[in-house]
Amino acid sequence: MSATQRVPFKPVLARRTMPLVLLALSGCDSRTSMLAGAGRDAILVERLFWIMLAAAVVIWAAVNGMAFYSSRATARPDRESTARLFVLWCGMVIPSVVLISLLVGGMFLLRDMRSARPDLALAVDGEQFWWRVTYDTPQGPVVTANEIRLPQGRTAGLTLASTGVIHSFWAPALGGKMDLIPGRTNRLTLTPVEPGRWGGNCAEFCGTAHAQMRFEVEVLPAADFDAWLAAEARPARIVSDEGLAVFTSAGCGACHTIRGTQAAGTAGPDLTHFASRHMMAAGVLPQDRAALRAWVRDPDTLKPGALMPAYPDLPDDRMEPLLDFLAGLE
Numbered sequence: 001m002s003a004t005q006r007v008p009f010k011p012v013l014a015r016r017t018m019p020l021v022l023l024a025l026s027g028c029d030s031r032t033s034m035l036a037g038a039g040r041d042a043i044l045v046e047r048l049f050w051i052m053l054a055a056a057v058v059i060w061a062a063v064n065g066m067a068f069y070s071s072r073a074t075a076r077p078d079r080e081s082t083a084r085l086f087v088l089w090c091g092m093v094i095p096s097v098v099l100i101s102l103l104v105g106g107m108f109l110l111r112d113m114r115s116a117r118p119d120l121a122l123a124v125d126g127e128q129f130w131w132r133v134t135y136d137t138p139q140g141p142v143v144t145a146n147e148i149r150l151p152q153g154r155t156a157g158l159t160l161a162s163t164g165v166i167h168s169f170w171a172p173a174l175g176g177k178m179d180l181i182p183g184r185t186n187r188l189t190l191t192p193v194e195p196g197r198w199g200g201n202c203a204e205f206c207g208t209a210h211a212q213m214r215f216e217v218e219v220l221p222a223a224d225f226d227a228w229l230a231a232e233a234r235p236a237r238i239v240s241d242e243g244l245a246v247f248t249s250a251g252c253g254a255c256h257t258i259r260g261t262q263a264a265g266t267a268g269p270d271l272t273h274f275a276s277r278h279m280m281a282a283g284v285l286p287q288d289r290a291a292l293r294a295w296v297r298d299p300d301t302l303k304p305g306a307l308m309p310a311y312p313d314l315p316d317d318r319m320e321p322l323l324d325f326l327a328g329l330e
């Protein structure tokens with residue numbers, strides 16, 4: 001084959017991989033996407049991403065254009081002085097300008113992201129494998145789990161810590177990612193600008209149930225948030241004394257707190273307003289009776305690695321009042 005013969009372009013690879021790419025993209029979810037920014041920091045990061053992508057496309061096109069040009073048999077060899085200038089500009093000057101611009105732009109972005117002054121304080125602790133969320137309120141701490149509610153337009157200052165292993169807190173639609181490191185306290189601010197329910201994940205491998213250590217951030221109008229926090233600060237509503245008796249006698253209070261009862265354990269999630277949460281078991285199960293029954297019977301099957309003990313032998317005449325009691329904790 002002579003150098004001037006053209007090889008016909010056969011997009012076989014593109015045809016074969018495109019369905020796979022589309023299939024993968026169908027799993028994308030705007031609730032957990034940094035490309036659907038719903039928080040101040042996420043919007044800043046998203047903007048930087050698009051600038052970097054645009055620059056990368058321009059550089060890619062330029063490099064490929066030059067490669068294409070130089071591969072043509074008709075391209076004349078350059079003089080040595082031209083080649084030197086080319087190396088100087090394309091090998092040193094332009095890459096240096098691009099990299100330094102990105103570095104400086106990134107540092108300004110970081111400064112902007114750290115400049116927000118929080119007007120709401122909450123602590124997020126990484127547990128195995130769930131999230132303990134504690135709001136600091138004038139009436140005292142309000143503890144919940146796996147679901148963070150935030151007021152729209154206000155800045156929340158999160159204090160991130162862990163007692164066991166390293167976890168990482170990431171709600172991509174709202175802001176940056178931050179590790180939770182034992183023996184250390186990290187801080188992150190979130191300023192949500194759009195109401196809605198946004199997803200988050202543990203983004204650092206932390207053990208068996210790492211992939212099932214999810215959370216949700218629900219952004220509410222400020223007035224709704226204040227009403228929710230006031231309700232959350234109240235003690236539990238007991239709808240079944242019989243269920244509470246089962247809860248107590250089965251020893252659940254050794255691990256769980258229910259404010260307004262004797263249960264004051266701290267190893268597991270605070271259940272005072274358990275039924276007001278949208279999901280159970282750190283985003284793994286829906287909040288419904290069948291899921292709750294299955295969870296109490298055998299948590300490890302539903303979420304391997306969960307530390308909650310199983311109650312496979314709890315008879316129905318004790319299980320049903322227990323479920324009534326838990327489902328009433330709104």
Ligand code: CUA
Nearest residue numbers: 167202206210
């Ligand atoms: Cu916690 Cu991964």
